[in-house]
Amino acid sequence: MEIFQAHSVILRARSKYFHSAFSSNLVKKEGDFYIFKKPNVTSIVFKIILKYIYTGTILGNIENNIIELLLVANEMELYELVEYLQQCIINFNNDWIELNGVKLYDFISHHKGVFPKLQELCNNIMSQKPKLLIDSNEFWGLDDEALLSMIQLDYLEMKEVEIWDNLIKWGIAKNSTLNSDMTTWSVKEYDILKETISKFIQHIRFFQMTSQEYYCKVRPLSKLLPKELEEDLLSHYIVPEYKLATKVLPPRKSQNDKIFDSTILTRKYFNIISYWIDNGQEKLPKFTESF
Template sequence: MSSKFFDKLSQNFMEILNDKDDFNPNENNVKAIIKSSVSAQIFDVILKYIYGGIVNLENVETRFSFDLMLAANKFELDELTNKLETHLIDSKASWLKTYFSLIYRAIFNENNFKKLENYCNDIISKHPSFIFENSDFNSLPESALVSLIKRDDLQMKESKIWDYVIKWGISQNPTLPTNLEEWSKENFLTLKTTLQKCLPLIRYFHISNTELFDKIISYKKILDKQLCKDIIQHLAAPDRPVKSIILPARSFVVIEFPSQAEIPKEPFSTIISEEHAAEISSWIDFVVAKVKGTDDILGGYNPLAWDNTYYNGKWMKTKDSFIFSLKNNTVQNSILGRVKDSKLAICNVSKTLQNYIGPHFTDFYLYSDYSDFTLDNENYCSIKVIFTKNL
């Protein structure tokens, strides 16, 4: 991608020079740029943009484009920042999903990437586990948590949202006693202050009475007095009106499948049987290949996302990848090989090899001199090296 920018370039540059926090003149009235976190390579691109209005991203890794966007934001180069943000969303969705946690925290720490925020939140609203069940959940910026729980379409039970909000709030105050019964008035006040932006976004009156009693009442001291009074009243008389604001219930997506009578009776697949499909249907993102002249099916699961942007190729680390073999149309003879060396589980091959090598699971990958895996016999499956079992 090569882009030209002129419309706001001079305006952005003058704003940079007028920023006394980042640019201080010396005795010769020369202004020094104080941005120690920006690499020399990225700064070189920034300079070419400032003086020439051109940014060339041909043959650069996606991570470089992302870091360039962060740097452009630091330099208050709004036009370049917006262009790169749009470029990542439109062209690098696979990479964004692979490094979702990193990206999510970075954009909310800067708090200036609204398009990426919306893009990420749209994904999380449908798949909350991406963030809420992540091991780094407690380090989530407050602004990110608030932006999520304010959404009406967050696909999570309200009592579960409450659990995560409390968990996050307590983690921000490690000195709080682990036993709630030992909490003082000051302890509850500390948690209330930490969660002051989150608590108004909980849909209390859409939580079952049992869960209100079991989960909310224990923390009633962090709630406003009127809200606490209304919740207690709601427990006793749910039909009686309350004074507190009642937020609408979150909208849950219901997927309707056609009845069996509406499904045409056609062959399920020319490669795998319905029994095989039932076995691997929950694996979500997988590669399947049939061994010529046999009924054997080989495949692999990639929990990340394939990324074709690496100029020199790159090994991806994951402990969740696996390869499999479904033999002779019988599930009983199936083989599953899990990762032994997580650092070498998945290979995103270099640009120069992408016409020949397909999905690459180290011990198993697709290869063709003709860019067509059905035209030769070069596909590769090794004796177990990275995975635990032979296929």
């Protein structure tokens, strides 16, 4: 544990969080010193925060710690720093996104509405280039809420059968007792996977698959589906005019039809997103990490 010394008057003046903390029982006083403990914050990040509070600057390489830094800055109500860090991430190049996309998407999914620029950024990247996420080694560790946010996207540029395939793989990876050879599974193992993926099923647009995709990929695993959906899918592909009990979701929308209607990201940032998605070779200029 690293110990930092700072002036409480400066911390109070620069941060509403510290002002409230020093005025409450959150901080223990020993003699003339306040003892303030933050076990959830790494010393590297706290050092950066402390430097910012004193000088208004962010110095050094923050790329490896920026997500934690963003979270702590928001907790400490340093909203100018929060805005700055969001724009830093938007300006990072494609390499950073490929390495940290899963972590960022996971983070944003747990803080919906807190970081609107990054939420819209993630949704646009994952809508247009979901393989940045799915092809990552970190994808299988993605938690339920993050994956659900992705599957719910109207502009997700993936075929439904690919979404289904990857959901099955993700569900297997989430359960250490399941092996990848499903032909050896018992009823119990299918029940485990069915429970794992149950919340996602209603958001997959099964009725938009081709008959071949359904027959080869979904039908063999139909025991993972609710009974009503299983029967409706079978009826749909055998008797297309059959009246279905299941709500049929519309096809996902194409990015080519999407109108630039963002109220958060400017055209500049959409150009940066396009750069990432097109896998440009030139490096974007680094953001200067100081105010």
